[in-house]
Amino acid sequence: MWKVGKTGNKTANPLKILVTGACGFVGSTLIQGLLESQSLFGGPLEIVGLDNFSRPGSKQNEPRLEKLGVDFRRGDIRQPDDLANLPAVDWVLDCAANPSVLAGATKDSSSRELIDNNLIGTINLLEQCKKHKSGFLLLSTSRVYSIPPLASLSMLTTNDAFALDTATSLPPGISDDGISESFFTTPPLSLYGASKLTSETLALEYGHCFDFPVWINRCGVLAGAGQFGRVDQGIFSFWINSHLRRAPLRYLGFNGSGYQTRDCLHPNDLLQLLAKQIQTSSKTIPPICNLGGGPTNAMSLKQLTSWCNDRFGTHYVESTPETRSFDLPWVVMDAQLARDLWDWEAQTPLTSILEEIASHAEAHPNWITISNPTSKT
Numbered sequence: 001m002w003k004v005g006k007t008g009n010k011t012a013n014p015l016k017i018l019v020t021g022a023c024g025f026v027g028s029t030l031i032q033g034l035l036e037s038q039s040l041f042g043g044p045l046e047i048v049g050l051d052n053f054s055r056p057g058s059k060q061n062e063p064r065l066e067k068l069g070v071d072f073r074r075g076d077i078r079q080p081d082d083l084a085n086l087p088a089v090d091w092v093l094d095c096a097a098n099p100s101v102l103a104g105a106t107k108d109s110s111s112r113e114l115i116d117n118n119l120i121g122t123i124n125l126l127e128q129c130k131k132h133k134s135g136f137l138l139l140s141t142s143r144v145y146s147i148p149p150l151a152s153l154s155m156l157t158t159n160d161a162f163a164l165d166t167a168t169s170l171p172p173g174i175s176d177d178g179i180s181e182s183f184f185t186t187p188p189l190s191l192y193g194a195s196k197l198t199s200e201t202l203a204l205e206y207g208h209c210f211d212f213p214v215w216i217n218r219c220g221v222l223a224g225a226g227q228f229g230r231v232d233q234g235i236f237s238f239w240i241n242s243h244l245r246r247a248p249l250r251y252l253g254f255n256g257s258g259y260q261t262r263d264c265l266h267p268n269d270l271l272q273l274l275a276k277q278i279q280t281s282s283k284t285i286p287p288i289c290n291l292g293g294g295p296t297n298a299m300s301l302k303q304l305t306s307w308c309n310d311r312f313g314t315h316y317v318e319s320t321p322e323t324r325s326f327d328l329p330w331v332v333m334d335a336q337l338a339r340d341l342w343d344w345e346a347q348t349p350l351t352s353i354l355e356e357i358a359s360h361a362e363a364h365p366n367w368i369t370i371s372n373p374t375s376k377t
């Protein structure tokens with residue numbers, strides 16, 4: 001919290017923030033944004049960054065962080081000893097996780113590892129918060145919402161994209177503005193979603209028991225330059241990089257239509273909100289809110305292909321009608337609560353996010369291989 005002296009004057013002590021997953025896409029983007037917008041926080045920031053480089057490509061963000069003056073440590077949130085050696089901080093911003101919805105559920109990934117990273121790691125961080133009375137900011141996800149009711153929503157098709165059919169009876173907590181916080185969170189959610197929902201619950205319990213502030217931001221798809229893109233995570237980056245490099249692309253599921261639709265948010269649009277959350281001392285504001293680009297920043301894969309065709313020239317996309325267990329036709333976040341509570345609004349238009357990824361892709365010819373070293377392309 002911004003330190004206020006006995007006279008009420010702000011002291012010059014910097015606000016110390018530990019960012020975990022510092023070398024990941026969201027962690028590194030937010031660190032740069034935090035350091036460029038220190039005035040939002042009312043004074044200087046000191047950032048400690050932690051990452052174990054488990055994400056392929058993440059190591060290349062280390063020099064950038066060092067140039068920014070970040071106190072970077074290689075370490076693992078699963079290891080209490082790695083955390084015990086860190087300096088005490090005012091806030092922990094948790095961006096370290098395995099963020100794929102398929103993680104732990106496929107034969108080439110370990111469920112135990114997913115839980116260790118996403119849940120045990122969070123508990124270790126909460127123990128640190130308890131020890132130092134630090135506040136905790138969790139980047140959670142739209143994947144905490146139940147799969148079956150989302151998978152069975154009635155869809156209309158407009159302009160090559162799915163849209164919610166609001167003429168049918170809808171479950172509570174959903175409208176054409178998106179999914180709100182009151183939507184079901186009963187399993188099945190995916191192991192990833194369950195690891196995040198359980199992290200949310202434990203974070204709130206720790207905050208309550210040990211009297212430190214906790215804010216939980218459930219984000220829809222985050223995207224921007226420098227995102228490590230794979231089919232299972234970072235789809236906008238994967239698609240744009242693959243299209244530019246003429247790598248094979250396939251529409252999976254939904255009869256191979258490519259109509260599956262997601263809204264998209266730039267991580268920098270979180271900065272103002274984080275600044276407000278860090279600086280509030282209110283204990284009455286609901287701690288969980290949804291954040292996303294909303295209906296105006298939503299796009300289907302087929303529409304994304306069309307955007308890429310205009311930008312890079314036509315590239316053929318194959319169709320594979322097979323369905324996969326975690327496929328959802330339409331995920332758009334309703335951020336009305338964040339607007340009401342925090343006066344928050346997504347700022348970056350979808351086309352600017354796509355253009356930013358495209359420019360980055362042009363400047364980094366090997367980005368697909370860096371993001372996924374086992375890829376054949």
Ligand SMILES: NC(=O)c1ccc[n+]([C@@H]2O[C@H](COP(=O)([O-])OP(=O)(O)OC[C@H]3O[C@@H](n4cnc5c(N)ncnc54)[C@H](O)[C@@H]3O)[C@@H](O)[C@H]2O)c1
Nearest residue numbers: 021023024025026052053054055058076077096097099222
């Ligand atoms: N990208 C999205 O669309 C999105 C959407 C909603 C929520 N989130 C959340 O945002 C956070 C960051 O996601 P991202 O897209 O930047 O992913 P990312 O994979 O790019 O970054 C995660 C970083 O955490 C590090 N990490 C993983 N396990 C670790 C461990 N045990 N110890 C230390 N470091 C570890 C990785 O090396 C990587 O650098 C995650 O918590 C994710 O659940 C992301």
